[in-house]
Amino acid sequence: MSLLDPSSTAIAWPFCKEDGFPGRPNESSFNCSQSTNSTGFGSICTWPQRSRSFRCQDVNEEPNRGCQPRMRGFTSGRNFGSRDASENPNTENTPREGGFGSGRSFGNREERTEDAHSRSRGFSRRGGARGDFRGGRGGFGPSQYNENEQQERGPHFGLRRGMLGGPTGDQEHRGFGVRGGYRGGNEEVIAGSGRSTWKSGAMESGDNQGPKVTYMPPPPPDNEEAIFAHYQTGINFDKYDTILVKVSGLDPPPAILTFEEANLCQTLNKNIAKAGYSKLTPVQKYSIPIILAGRDLMACAQTGSGKTAAFLLPILAHMMNDGIAASHFKEQQEPECIIVAPTRELINQIFLEARKFAYGTCIRPVVIYGGTQTVHSIRQIMQGCNILCATPGRLMDMINKEKVGLRKVKYLVLDEADRMLDMGFGPEMKKLVSYPGMPPKDKRQTLMFSATFPEGIQRLAGEFLKTEYLFVVVGQVGGACSDVQQSILQVDQYSKREKLIDILLSIGKERTMVFVETKKKADFIATFLCQEKIATTSIHGDREQREREEALRDFRSGKCPVLVATSVAARGLDIENVQHVVNFDLPTTIDEYVHRIGRTGRCGNIGKAISFFDLKTDSHLAEPLLKVLSDAQQEVPVWLEEIAFSAPGANFSIPRGSIFASVDTRKTYQGKDGMNAGGLNQSYATGSADESWD
Numbered sequence: 239m240s241l242l243d244p245s246s247t248a249i250a251w252p253f254c255k256e257d258g259f260p261g262r263p264n265e266s267s268f269n270c271s272q273s274t275n276s277t278g279f280g281s282i283c284t285w286p287q288r289s290r291s292f293r294c295q296d297v298n299e300e301p302n303r304g305c306q307p308r309m310r311g312f313t314s315g316r317n318f319g320s321r322d323a324s325e326n327p328n329t330e331n332t333p334r335e336g337g338f339g340s341g342r343s344f345g346n347r348e349e350r351t352e353d354a355h356s357r358s359r360g361f362s363r364r365g366g367a368r369g370d371f372r373g374g375r376g377g378f379g380p381s382q383y384n385e386n387e388q389q390e391r392g393p394h395f396g397l398r399r400g401m402l403g404g405p406t407g408d409q410e411h412r413g414f415g416v417r418g419g420y421r422g423g424n425e426e427v428i429a430g431s432g433r434s435t436w437k438s439g440a441m442e443s444g445d446n447q448g449p450k451v452t453y454m455p456p457p458p459p460d461n462e463e464a465i466f467a468h469y470q471t472g473i474n475f476d477k478y479d480t481i482l483v484k485v486s487g488l489d490p491p492p493a494i495l496t497f498e499e500a501n502l503c504q505t506l507n508k509n510i511a512k513a514g515y516s517k518l519t520p521v522q523k524y525s526i527p528i529i530l531a532g533r534d535l536m537a538c539a540q541t542g543s544g545k546t547a548a549f550l551l552p553i554l555a556h557m558m559n560d561g562i563a564a565s566h567f568k569e570q571q572e573p574e575c576i577i578v579a580p581t582r583e584l585i586n587q588i589f590l591e592a593r594k595f596a597y598g599t600c601i602r603p604v605v606i607y608g609g610t611q612t613v614h615s616i617r618q619i620m621q622g623c624n625i626l627c628a629t630p631g632r633l634m635d636m637i638n639k640e641k642v643g644l645r646k647v648k649y650l651v652l653d654e655a656d657r658m659l660d661m662g663f664g665p666e667m668k669k670l671v672s673y674p675g676m677p678p679k680d681k682r683q684t685l686m687f688s689a690t691f692p693e694g695i696q697r698l699a700g701e702f703l704k705t706e707y708l709f710v711v712v713g714q715v716g717g718a719c720s721d722v723q724q725s726i727l728q729v730d731q732y733s734k735r736e737k738l739i740d741i742l743l744s745i746g747k748e749r750t751m752v753f754v755e756t757k758k759k760a761d762f763i764a765t766f767l768c769q770e771k772i773a774t775t776s777i778h779g780d781r782e783q784r785e786r787e788e789a790l791r792d793f794r795s796g797k798c799p800v801l802v803a804t805s806v807a808a809r810g811l812d813i814e815n816v817q818h819v820v821n822f823d824l825p826t827t828i829d830e831y832v833h834r835i836g837r838t839g840r841c842g843n844i845g846k847a848i849s850f851f852d853l854k855t856d857s858h859l860a861e862p863l864l865k866v867l868s869d870a871q872q873e874v875p876v877w878l879e880e881i882a883f884s885a886p887g888a889n890f891s892i893p894r895g896s897i898f899a900s901v902d903t904r905k906t907y908q909g910k911d912g913m914n915a916g917g918l919n920q921s922y923a924t925g926s927a928d929e930s931w932d
């Protein structure tokens with residue numbers, strides 16, 4: 239549901255307090271429902287009836303600071319919150335960044351980012367942990383609601399929970415604490431690590447206490463036109479040819495230059511043509527033959543450069559060559575390929591790509607992900623499954639329920655592999671590969687793709703891959719796409735909203751993603767923009783899955799040209815015509831920055847990314863930002879250089895613009911870059927090296 243949808247009746251104002259609290263908004267001072275109607279934007283901001291549910295303690299345990307500005311904020315349009323608060327140093331942290339202050343200010347690590355949430359979940363106890371996690375923030379008890387109650391409450395219930403309930407704490411909505419505990423993060427449900435059995439889906443499925451998830455995603459359109467709908471490659475698509483590619487590992491097969499060289503079957507070739515692909519991207523040129531040769535692969539290529547097809551096409555080709563049998567209805571399915579990705583939207587996108595390329599074959603891809611009815615996932619699987627696209631929690635749930643057997647897995651793909659192997663999902667992935675029935679690594683092909691691959695994660699990844707795996711680097715590990723014009727603006731937290739409005743007004747109706755740090759802030763900023771008459775929707779982990787999907791639809795269709803998002807939307811999402819990314823808050827890591835700005839400038843198209851750099855909170859990013867900017871040949875502000883160079887321990891030993899500052903971390907290859915002894919390393923440039931990114 240978009241925030242501007244007239245059918246939307248309740249919007250979250252999670253920042254006010256219960257009855258009697260001095261900061262509680264009164265309904266006369268908060269009546270944006272009327273004001274928005276009068277502006278023709280529908281009833282977007284109706285104050286919820288149960289105002290006693292608002293508790294600002296949940297936000298930061300600093301009620302006075304938490305509530306004051308919020309109230310002001312919602313009555314004063316653009317100025318809400320910020321002006322008044324800025325004059326009062328004591329309220330510094332609260333209202334400014336959208337009225338609730340940043341996670342930094344609150345000092346609550348779990349609150350700080352959704353990413354952090356998911357990590358916490360990853361290591362937390364199952365069941366209790368989910369509730370506890372949320373409860374830790376809001377002090378919630380177990381759910382009061384069952385599925386029926388949930389349904390009775392109708393669609394707005396979900397919205398209220400997503401938008402108002404959840405972590406902000408609603409005593410009356412305590413049940414959300416439990417659900418939110420597993421749904422509130424930016425990613426899929428993950429079970430606590432350290433348990434020998436998988437029960438991650440129990441809560442989702444309603445096997446245990448807690449409300450069931452009832453959402454059944456609508457089936458995607460299945461007419462040929464919809465299946466093959468695609469956007470045009472951009473003017474810089476041919477520039478891909480100039481990017482240096484490096485392959486390390488023993489005996490890599492030579493790259494291919496055209497689709498024809500891949501010798502794919504006719505149906506696949508037809509599908510490739512219908513998808514509008516006429517030329518390979520560099521990651522495809524190198525990865526396709528490697529996968530076709532049966533090798534394990536870790537591939538790192540910049541955002542939007544076609545990594546999905548780079549693994550899907552050769553896997554499908556293998557399956558076709560092997561004469562794969564059509565998969566029929568069975569209680570337990572044994573897919574030949576499992577693809578995992580960290581977010582629901584991303585895995586759904588991968589599934590749609592798989593469906594496109596498998597069109598007209600007997601290969602049946604299936605997608606399952608959290609936030610949807612478990613029975614729906616089971617039904618999808620039972621109808622037949624060759625390629626299972628899944629988020630980790632739902633996957634493990636299905637395995638645990640014996641709906642998915644692993645015996646026949648030949649291909650295991652970790653998309654956004656660095657994310658899949660970090661603290662959040664790493665333990666789950668380890669369990670997946672050691673789960674009874676899963677073929678050991680020498681009996682399956684394991685493929686990992688991402689735009690970023692921190693060295694520590696590379697080492698971990700080695701445990702999942704055969705020792706002689708190949709490592710393909712297109713451009714630089716973790717490099718930003720040079721088709722994104724990056725600007726860094728020094729903006730303090732008090733001026734961010736005003737700056738954002740200026741930018742959005744100057745942008746007009748061009749599609750823009752605005753990234754913020756927390757789920758609450760996403761709601762707040764989205765609402766703020768709606769009040770400013772900018773058609774906006776939001777996506778984050780506290781929204782119902784239905785709402786998340788609707789938000790994406792509204793954004794894709796242009797109904798809401800602005801999407802406010804947390805890091806849940808940072809990775810992988812491929813949305814046509816996203817011309818701008820605004821980092822309202824910079825992420826904590828440079829890798830996240832690279833993924834976020836990669837939502838624009840995809841597939842040879844150009845895009846712009848503007849990031850607000852707050853001297854107080856973002857200085858630690860100065861040095862890595864400087865490197866990312868200069869490597870992508872972007873203008874570096876002098877002030878940023880100064881901060882970067884003055885940072886304690888600043889290290890600029892790596893020359894700016896150097897290629898392959900970080901590559902294959904395997905000891906065997908360290909220090910031997912450029913050597914080609916025994917075929918250990920090969921450096922390739924698909925165009926002249928002089929034209930490279932360097």
Ligand SMILES: Nc1ncnc2c1ncn2[C@@H]1O[C@H](COP(=O)(O)OP(=O)(O)OP(=O)(O)O)[C@@H](O)[C@H]1O
Nearest residue numbers: 515517518519541542543544545546689810812841
């Ligand atoms: N060879 C090609 N020709 C034309 N379009 C392509 C080609 N390869 C991929 N694309 C399109 O480019 C877009 C980006 O591809 P994809 O989503 O696979 O990028 P990615 O490298 O996985 O990005 P990210 O790192 O953000 O996940 C998609 O719309 C895809 O259909």
